[in-house]
Amino acid sequence: MGNGPELKGKINKIYSLLNDHFGDLKWWPAESDFEVMIGAILTQNTSWKNVEKAIDVLKRKKALSPSKIANMDKGRLARYIRSSGYHRLKADRLKEISLFITRECGGKLDKLKKEGLENLREKLLEVKGVGPETADSILVYALGKPVFVVDAYTRRIFSRHGLIGHDAAYDEIQSFVHKNFPRSIRKLNQFHALLVEAAKNFCKKKDPLCRECPLGGLRRRDGFI
DNA sequence: CACCAGGCAAGTA
DNA sequence: TACTTGCATGGT
Numbered sequence: 001m002g003n004g005p006e007l008k009g010k011i012n013k014i015y016s017l018l019n020d021h022f023g024d025l026k027w028w029p030a031e032s033d034f035e036v037m038i039g040a041i042l043t044q045n046t047s048w049k050n051v052e053k054a055i056d057v058l059k060r061k062k063a064l065s066p067s068k069i070a071n072m073d074k075g076r077l078a079r080y081i082r083s084s085g086y087h088r089l090k091a092d093r094l095k096e097i098s099l100f101i102t103r104e105c106g107g108k109l110d111k112l113k114k115e116g117l118e119n120l121r122e123k124l125l126e127v128k129g130v131g132p133e134t135a136d137s138i139l140v141y142a143l144g145k146p147v148f149v150v151d152a153y154t155r156r157i158f159s160r161h162g163l164i165g166h167d168a169a170y171d172e173i174q175s176f177v178h179k180n181f182p183r184s185i186r187k188l189n190q191f192h193a194l195l196v197e198a199a200k201n202f203c204k205k206k207d208p209l210c211r212e213c214p215l216g217g218l219r220r221r222d223g224f225i
Numbered sequence: 226c227a228c229c230a231g232g233c234a235a236g237t238a
Numbered sequence: 239t240a241c242t243t244g245c246a247t248g249g250t
Contacts, residue, residue, distance in 0.1 A: 047248075049249080082247070086232095086233095129233065
């Protein structure tokens, strides 16, 4: 405590450097809000490449809707999403979230969007298979709520740059961002997207933003490590 | 061959 | 509360 202003400057600096470098990333890549939610489940501990294949199959089979997934045979659903890994487990989770959507708003996500952030977050966390990261991804990228999504990349990058401890809890990291970064849907959307993009593009050694990486500006000489 | 990828829930001490 | 383990395919 007491180092707020310094860290605040640092986190906003990271955002602006990444934003200048990558530009507007326009996340989440999907054709519908429901597709965002499905993708959020499928990408749990899984590369996005494998998730894209699974979503393509669901589209090809005309199965990408809450009612279709809720009613589909579980074994068949699991086969469709096989490429995303943990497919039997994720088939259950896709059905859970589809049933939730049906129950809460009859499949009309625009109706769900009218509810408050905290209320929605609690409800999402009650769905089996939806943890904090998945819930927050859905909130910001599907339902348009101003929350910051914390993921493995965020942890690595923030702790590497001394913003948080390497063992900081999810809610701690999220609160830190909410307190020191604009609570804007647009910017929170973009910030998480930038961190993922940076981690994916800048270091093959799984060490994003490290001093050897060509990250325009975010290097030791700039006081970032 | 080992290791990782846009986590989560259930079990154990 | 704080660890540990199972879940699984596809790429490097």
